[in-house]
Amino acid sequence: MSSILLLIIIVMTIWKFFIPCTLLNKSKKNYNKEFYLKKDESHQSEIIKNKKFFNSAMVYFDILKKHLYLNKLSKEINVYNHIVCQGDVLSEILKKYSSDGIDSSGVSLLLQQYPILRKLEAGQILSWMMITKKKLQCLVWNIFPQEIRVYNRMHASFTEGIIRILNQLNNSLYPAILFTGELNGTFIDSARSLGIEENYIIDISNALQYQLDFRKLRQGDRFAVLISTMMDRSYNVESKLLGARLYTSGKNYYIFRANNGKFYDREAVSLEGSFIRFPTLKPFRISSNFNLNRLNPVTGQVSPHAGVDFAVPIGTPVFSVGDGEVIVSTYSKIAGNYIAIKHGCHCITRYMHLKKLLVIPGQKVKRGDNIALSGNTGRSTGPHLHFEIWINHRPVNPLTTKILNIDKLSGNERIIYLNQIKDIIPKLCFD
Ligand SMILES: [Zn+2]
Structure with a gap:
């Protein structure tokens, strides 16, 4: 049986x-x-x-x-x-x-x-x-x-x-x-x-x-x-x-x-x-890093790069990295088609040079929702996704910032959990 x-x-x-x-x-x-x-x-x-x-x-x-x-x-x-x-x-x-x-x-x-x-x-x-x-x-x-x-x-x-x-x-x-x-x-x-x-x-x-x-x-x-x-x-x-x-x-x-x-x-x-770490299903090569002191090689002047560029092929689904509300979804000459999402806690994320926008301002989104397809619009020298995180009106490095809730199980819940995993750990063996 x-x-x-x-x-x-x-x-x-x-x-x-x-x-x-x-x-x-x-x-x-x-x-x-x-x-x-x-x-x-x-x-x-x-x-x-x-x-x-x-x-x-x-x-x-x-x-x-x-x-x-x-x-x-x-x-x-x-x-x-x-x-x-x-x-x-x-x-x-x-x-x-x-x-x-x-x-x-x-x-x-x-x-x-x-x-x-x-x-x-x-x-x-x-x-x-x-x-x-x-x-x-x-x-x-x-x-x-x-x-x-x-x-x-x-x-x-x-x-x-x-x-x-x-x-x-x-x-x-x-x-x-x-x-x-x-x-x-x-x-x-x-x-x-x-x-x-x-x-x-x-x-x-x-x-x-x-x-x-x-x-x-x-x-x-x-x-x-x-x-x-x-x-x-x-x-x-x-x-x-x-x-x-x-x-x-x-x-x-x-x-x-x-x-x-x-x-x-x-x-x-x-x-x-x-937040999820990357706005794409898998991490792509970084074509330009976050750098607030970037010198323009031509003019010699400081021109900050307030986000990180990922070498993402055109048409790749772009995800919202956290729960929030779309505050911008439009076209601009420099950013091309771009989206800004407000996440509470004075935090905003921005996604630029997109091919297709899939959300509208005012729309609520969940972490991992597909909000756009990546592209090469606006001032861009090749297909890529420019991604920014702003906290309290200041840009931070999306690759190193820890926006992590330190949340720990406690009390009875913790005891039950630890008991359960005691059984599971030995099963996760490789031979
Ligand atoms: Zn960029």
């Missing part, structure tokens, strides 16, 4: 993750080349026997395909599935399905990086994706009902991610899902390549933005993300981010969700600033 429940929850949870991607993909045309090899009689019976494995591997693999597709890595995608038989060897399996051949250097690289893939066992499910016919892009290995391994080709190498189903955490009746992965490229891309839902990636980035600089993360840094599942009476699965750990430069960074829905660290100190 409990294993059936588990299966339903896994499949439904994973399914839920992948719905937004499905909707996005409906409008794309060049993404429907899937090839499933005909299975012979013996394979058929194995499929039935292993239906549980098969379902979760297939559904999960779909998520990965969508994520990779969204990252625009692929022009032509072919997908294959195989149930491992006694004596099967990975390189032979991959070769067998590729009538046009396969880049064997990619396959040997994968096996060299992860020798564990030489230990396939009968009944396990393999799914893999080839790009432009010959290039192995992604391999999903369903080991047993509670573990799936994912190998993604990112840049010049493969990266392994592991998804585990954990039972009954914090006395919950329902399983939790643990994703562990390694950084290859940005944190956002690495987490996406494992199929972690976008909302959770943003929650983690926001909660940790004041403690670490995501641009300084390095290849090989590790992360673990724990998500709880719950089923209501109509069999809808609710999922929630319980906690996450990021390991970089010899240090661990943790976040946990308290019962009030907010994120705190191991000492129960709040991780939510009143």
Whole structure:
């Protein structure tokens, strides 16, 4: 009984993750080349026997395909599935399905990086994706009902991610899902390549933005993300981010969700600033820093730069960094299309050189609301976003100012929280 429940929850949870991607993909045309090899009689019976494995591997693999597709890595995608038989060897399996051949250097690289893939066992499910016919892009290995391994080709190498189903955490009746992965490229891309839902990636980035600089993360840094599942009476699965750990430069960074829905660290100190650090989903290169004493190289006169310039491509969504009210949304010769938002506490933020304004003066906005698309309007020498924070009528450096509510759990709430995370911390392990 409990294993059936588990299966339903896994499949439904994973399914839920992948719905937004499905909707996005409906409008794309060049993404429907899937090839499933005909299975012979013996394979058929194995499929039935292993239906549980098969379902979760297939559904999960779909998520990965969508994520990779969204990252625009692929022009032509072919997908294959195989149930491992006694004596099967990975390189032979991959070769067998590729009538046009396969880049064997990619396959040997994968096996060299992860020798564990030489230990396939009968009944396990393999799914893999080839790009432009010959290039192995992604391999999903369903080991047993509670573990799936994912190998993604990112840049010049493969990266392994592991998804585990954990039972009954914090006395919950329902399983939790643990994703562990390694950084290859940005944190956002690495987490996406494992199929972690976008909302959770943003929650983690926001909660940790004041403690670490995501641009300084390095290849090989590790992360673990724990998500709880719950089923209501109509069999809808609710999922929630319980906690996450990021390991970089010899240090661990943790976040946990308290019962009030907010994120705190191991000492129960709040991780939510009143502002998000960057007005874009990810931090972009800084093309000009905040500098009130900037000398104009031509005139030799001081011409202050009261904000920071991000090298943002035209059309990038721009977010309000905090809750507030739009006080300006207009065009000016110098600032181009620009927006000013008043946040209370004598604080104003300004966003300049925008392509498209999406809010009007008087409108109330929430932290993280999309207010504009970035551009290259006004006095601007190239596409960028100029961003300012003013406190008490004076500009401050948006990259170093701490506008953080120091909020700590106390009393009973703190005791409950610390008890909960005592269970979670050991689960956020990397091996
Ligand atoms: Zn500027």
